[in-house]
Amino acid sequence: MDGSWKRITNVTSGWGNKIATLVSPRVKAEGTTVLHPKDASGKPIRDDNPPAKPQEKPKTANTSWSYGDGQKPKTEVKKDSKGLTHIAVSNEPRTVIEPEKGFVPWMEYAEREAKKYKGAKERVIEKIINYHKEIGLKLPNMHENKYAWCASFANWCIKQAGYPIANPKKIGVDDRRAAADGFRQVHKGKKTISNPLFIQIPEPVYGAIAVVVLPKGKRDDRPGKHVGFVYGRSSKTHICILGGNQTDTICFEDCREKETRYNKEIKLKNGGFSTKEIVSNHLEYYMPTMYYSNYESSSKTLPNINGASANKSMSIVVKPKPRGDSHR
Numbered sequence: 041m042d043g044s045w046k047r048i049t050n051v052t053s054g055w056g057n058k059i060a061t062l063v064s065p066r067v068k069a070e071g072t073t074v075l076h077p078k079d080a081s082g083k084p085i086r087d088d089n090p091p092a093k094p095q096e097k098p099k100t101a102n103t104s105w106s107y108g109d110g111q112k113p114k115t116e117v118k119k120d121s122k123g124l125t126h127i128a129v130s131n132e133p134r135t136v137i138e139p140e141k142g143f144v145p146w147m148e149y150a151e152r153e154a155k156k157y158k159g160a161k162e163r164v165i166e167k168i169i170n171y172h173k174e175i176g177l178k179l180p181n182m183h184e185n186k187y188a189w190c191a192s193f194a195n196w197c198i199k200q201a202g203y204p205i206a207n208p209k210k211i212g213v214d215d216r217r218a219a220a221d222g223f224r225q226v227h228k229g230k231k232t233i234s235n236p237l238f239i240q241i242p243e244p245v246y247g248a249i250a251v252v253v254l255p256k257g258k259r260d261d262r263p264g265k266h267v268g269f270v271y272g273r274s275s276k277t278h279i280c281i282l283g284g285n286q287t288d289t290i291c292f293e294d295c296r297e298k299e300t301r302y303n304k305e306i307k308l309k310n311g312g313f314s315t316k317e318i319v320s321n322h323l324e325y326y327m328p329t330m331y332y333s334n335y336e337s338s339s340k341t342l343p344n345i346n347g348a349s350a351n352k353s354m355s356i357v358v359k360p361k362p363r364g365d366s367h368r
Contacts (some may be wrong), residue, residue, distance in 0.1 A: 144247030147199035193284025221264025
C-alpha cells in the first residue's frame with residue numbers, strides 16, 4: 041500500500057533447470073500466507089530488513105567428476121595406431137555420478153540402453169529392437185554395413201525425450217534420418233541447407249549431438265560419418281562419445297576432437313617411399329533447436345572420463361573389431 045515490496049516466495053533453480061517462467065495475471069505459489077503487520081493506525085509496517093538470500097544448493101561439481109585419488113588429472117603422451125599424438129588422462133575418475141533427472145533428457149534413454157545391453161552385438165540387439173524401424177525407416181536389420189544404425193539410435197533417443205528427430209519428411213526435405221550427416225544438413229531439391237531442427241554449438245557439452253566429420257574435400261556430398269552423444273572429455277585431444285554402432289554395439293569410445301594433419305611414409309611398388317599428408321576426422325556439436333535455450337544457461341564443464349572407464353562403470357564389455365575402429 042505504501043509502495044514498498046515484500047518477498048513472498050523464493051524459487052531456487054536446480055542444476056539442469058535454469059529457466060523459471062511465471063505467467064501473468066495469475067501465479068500460484070504453494071505455501072501459507074499471514075497478514076502483513078500493521079501499526080496502530082492500521083497502515084502496513086514497512087519491512088526494512090534485507091531480503092533473505094536464497095539457500096545455496098550443495099556444490100557437487102567437484103565431487104561428481106572427481107579423479108581416482110582426488111587429485112588433478114595426470115596426463116601421459118601416447119601415440120595411437122595411426123601415429124597420432126594422444127594426450128591421455130591416466131588418473132581415472134573415482135565415480136561417475138548421473139546428472140539430475142530431466143537434464144538433457146535424451147541421455148537418460150541412451151544410457152539406459154547402454155546399461156541394458158552391456159556390449160551385446162548388433163545381431164543380438166536387433167532381435168529385441170530395430171532402431172531403424174522405431175523411427176519409421178523400412179530398413180530390415182542393423183548388422184549389415186549398408187544399414188548403419190548410429191543415426192537411428194541417436195534419433196530414437198531424441199524422439200523418446202519428446203524432441204523432433206532429424207529430417208522428418210514433413211519439413212519438406214529429403215528423408216536422411218539414417219545418415220549421421222542429417223543432423224548437420226539436409227537436401228532440399230538440388231540445394232543443401234542446414235537442418236532447421238538442429239543448431240550447431242561451438243563447444244562440447246554433456247549430451248550434445250556429436251557428429252564425426254570427414255576432412256574438407258573428402259566426400260563433400262556427405263561429410264558426416266558417424267554420430268553419438270558427448271559424455272565427457274577423454275583427454276586434451278579426445279572426447280568420450282556414447283553412441284550406437286560403435287564396435288557393433290552401444291558403448292563409449294574416444295573420438296578425436298579437432299582436425300589433425302600429419303605426414304605418413306608410404307612404401308611404393310618400386311621399393312621407394314613417398315610422403316603423404318593425412319588429415320584426421322574431427323567433431324562438430326549440435327543441439328535440438330527447441331533445447332537451445334537450456335544449453336545457453338547450462339554448465340559448459342565436461343566430466344573427465346574416457347571410453348574405457350565409462351564402459352567399465354556400466355559393465356559394458358567391448359570386443360574390438362579386428363581392423364580397429366574407423367571413427368577415431
